[in-house]
Amino acid sequence: MAAESFPMIGGDGPYSYSKNSNLQREAAENAREMLVSAIVENLDIEKELCPISNTFTIADLGCSTGPNTFIAVQNIIEAVSQAFQTKNQSQIPDFQVYFSDHVSNDFNILFANLPKDGKYFAAGVPGSFHGRLFPKASLSFVYSSYALQWLSKAPQELRDSNLPAFNKGKIFYTNAADEVGQAYFGQYSEDLLCFLDARAQELTPGGLMALLIPGRPDATLPANSSLGPIFEPFESCLVDMANEGLISKDKIDTFNLPMYSPSPEELRKLIQKNGCFEIVKLDEQPGGSVPLPSAEGCRAGLETLISNHFGSEIIEQFFDRYAKKVEGRPPLNSAIDGVGPGLFILLKRNL
């Protein structure tokens, strides 16, 4: 399956992902304790966990350019080391870490920023996590943080004005017709099943997979998406520009953010359908205040996507408007504004 790629902005300039990933960083830090205790409690040292002689292999899927990936990997290594020490009194293994993201990710910056302390062997793996990236049974542990909301593509039917899922005047499924949400969920199901199938082949039996995913509460429709309020100013700027004739309204009709945030229920069903993993944990992270992405943060994540669809000539003006629109706005409150919970999922590969 050829997945489209929407790279984070590389380099370390003012709009780079490496300088504008505080939101993701906060989420990862909140998850730290959860991650560490989940690993220590559930890592099953007795099993054949090290695919290569005494080397524990970790993959971060959707690693971007750092620094968040380095922090997460460090946490995982500490937790795994602790598990080896307390459970087995056995020798702590060596670590091999695979940093993976789309081919268009800026691996040069990632490599330049690698910690120099030599605590692990590092490699970069280019490609889409919706397909195979690693040899069979070669991974001890898989991690992915705030990356699985990305779809391989926006569902095609949203762009067809003859279909009920045609997403006229909107760029996402929040408050859209039910058919739009269903189309998104259809694409998400297909993509997640591809993801799970690939990981099932790559993970060693007994290996763990920890996923951090933006979610939404059970018993809600996709239209009440948890991601919606975050992208409201983004959509609003595009609509303003269309109303002023700076971009065509048709272009908005055919633009759809390729992201989805599932409910725990949806996730459970898809994981069960795949059938290769035991669900060890599926927890909601505590809610709280969620700052709107800054213009710089938004640009780091979405510039490529916008400029591919609307043309690079609108970029400066778009982000100027966006900066003004979010200036001084208070952070979103997860209870009041309907921003759904982050989900923490720990899966174990069946033996």
Add this chain to the structure above:
Amino acid sequence: MAAESFPMIGGDGPYSYSKNSNLQREAAENAREMLVSAIVENLDIEKELCPISNTFTIADLGCSTGPNTFIAVQNIIEAVSQAFQTKNQSQIPDFQVYFSDHVSNDFNILFANLPKDGKYFAAGVPGSFHGRLFPKASLSFVYSSYALQWLSKAPQELRDSNLPAFNKGKIFYTNAADEVGQAYFGQYSEDLLCFLDARAQELTPGGLMALLIPGRPDATLPANSSLGPIFEPFESCLVDMANEGLISKDKIDTFNLPMYSPSPEELRKLIQKNGCFEIVKLDEQPGGSVPLPSAEGCRAGLETLISNHFGSEIIEQFFDRYAKKVEGRPPLNSAIDGVGPGLFILLKRNL
């Protein structure tokens, strides 16, 4: 050990390595048949060759940005597949390929140019091959083509005017005092032993390592270096510019190309000193005509080195002069001009 890094020029512009590596390509193509038959004859399928379940792992050390590395890897995979088929009638394994070069190598271009045929899992591994890059016993096969001539640094004593190895007015050891050649060989010995020690740990028992190295004949002094004639126009341009006052003569005294081409005898001794490898083959490649590097080719390999030492402001003028100097010159003839043989070495990791 911190090795200095002299990256090939990245990207795919007119001075890029990916567009200016014909010399290296020709050498690799000449070595193709040798490589393939050496693998088919010597790959010992019975042994524990696949570190991960049914996956044969290959590392190209000093891969640069392609395309040569992709051609070589393809040849290796074909030869290994043939060996598996004919010797064992067993299932052909999956392949994992590690492309490794300095952190400053342009991995983005390398990844963008990866063959799309999905014949192997690909990963990039940043770091110096003078140190450890991979977990213990994790590699089935190591390959390195025309990269091991690079030293981790030019020997320090060449820059000290109080020492007999002071390399005044020269940038290499060709036709220099014996002490200069000895200093180069000292650095080469140290670097190659580091290289062999790291690979001995990384290669699985019975695993093969194929090295293509620019060499010089046995029973010659380093001063009769096989690389010297290739860099004569290069040195000559620098000396011209110093004579015209465009660069300082002191700068030439302290600049030394960090490269060395060993004799088979020197290689044998160092490999025996390491003690972990059986020498399966150590052959001279047939001589012939060796074109002088074009200005573009020279720039792809050496621009970083020159601009770090002499300043980036001389680059354009230097390569203009170089282009004029080599224009119309006939290729070097290995017999007449003293360009030494390429060496093909096949080593097997002891069990």
